[in-house]
Amino acid sequence: MRLNEIIEKKGITKYRLAKESGVPHATLNDLCSGKTRIEKCSAETLYKLAQALNVPMEAFMEESAEKRAEEERIRSYEYGLPGYLQHDLDAYKEGLKNGSTLLDCLWCELYGSINIAEINDGAITPEHADYLRQKFLWGERTGR
Secondary structure (H helix, E strand, C coil): CHHHHHHHHCCCCCCHHHHCCCCCHHHHHHHHHHHHHHCCHHHHHHHHHHHHHHHCHHHHHHHHHHHHHHHHHHHHCCCCCCCHHHHHHHHHHHHHCCCCHHHHHHHHHHHHHHHEEEEEEECCHHHHEEEEEEHHHHCCHHCC
16 A cells, blocks of 8 residues: 555555654655655664554565556566567657658558557557557657
8 A cells, every 4th residue: 555545545645754764854745746766765764664553564665566567567568579560669659759751651660560460460469459558659759
């Protein structure tokens, strides 16, 4: 569970938690905002927070492990693809990076490759295809 969620569930303010735990308010703010990752905290800090919130220390780490696993799963969506799709994805990324004048062609190639990999070949799942489309074809980076 995220620190913010635990604090909200307990109905306690960050200021009060800082006072009760002895953890500096600035540290709590950094943890809650994501500026500092919970796994970078000392065991002493985690212990103080866990004691003040009356939760096991593991409650903080479970969320961190789940988040890392989800991030790794998402990252894996861009690698280990069928050769033709990996080629078109890499070419499109390179085109974006270099401001290619052929970006529209690269976009179409990638769109076709995603569809072939999902529909014709069954090489990627619909969820995987949707991720690639959303991130690269219809995302904010492309301006489409």
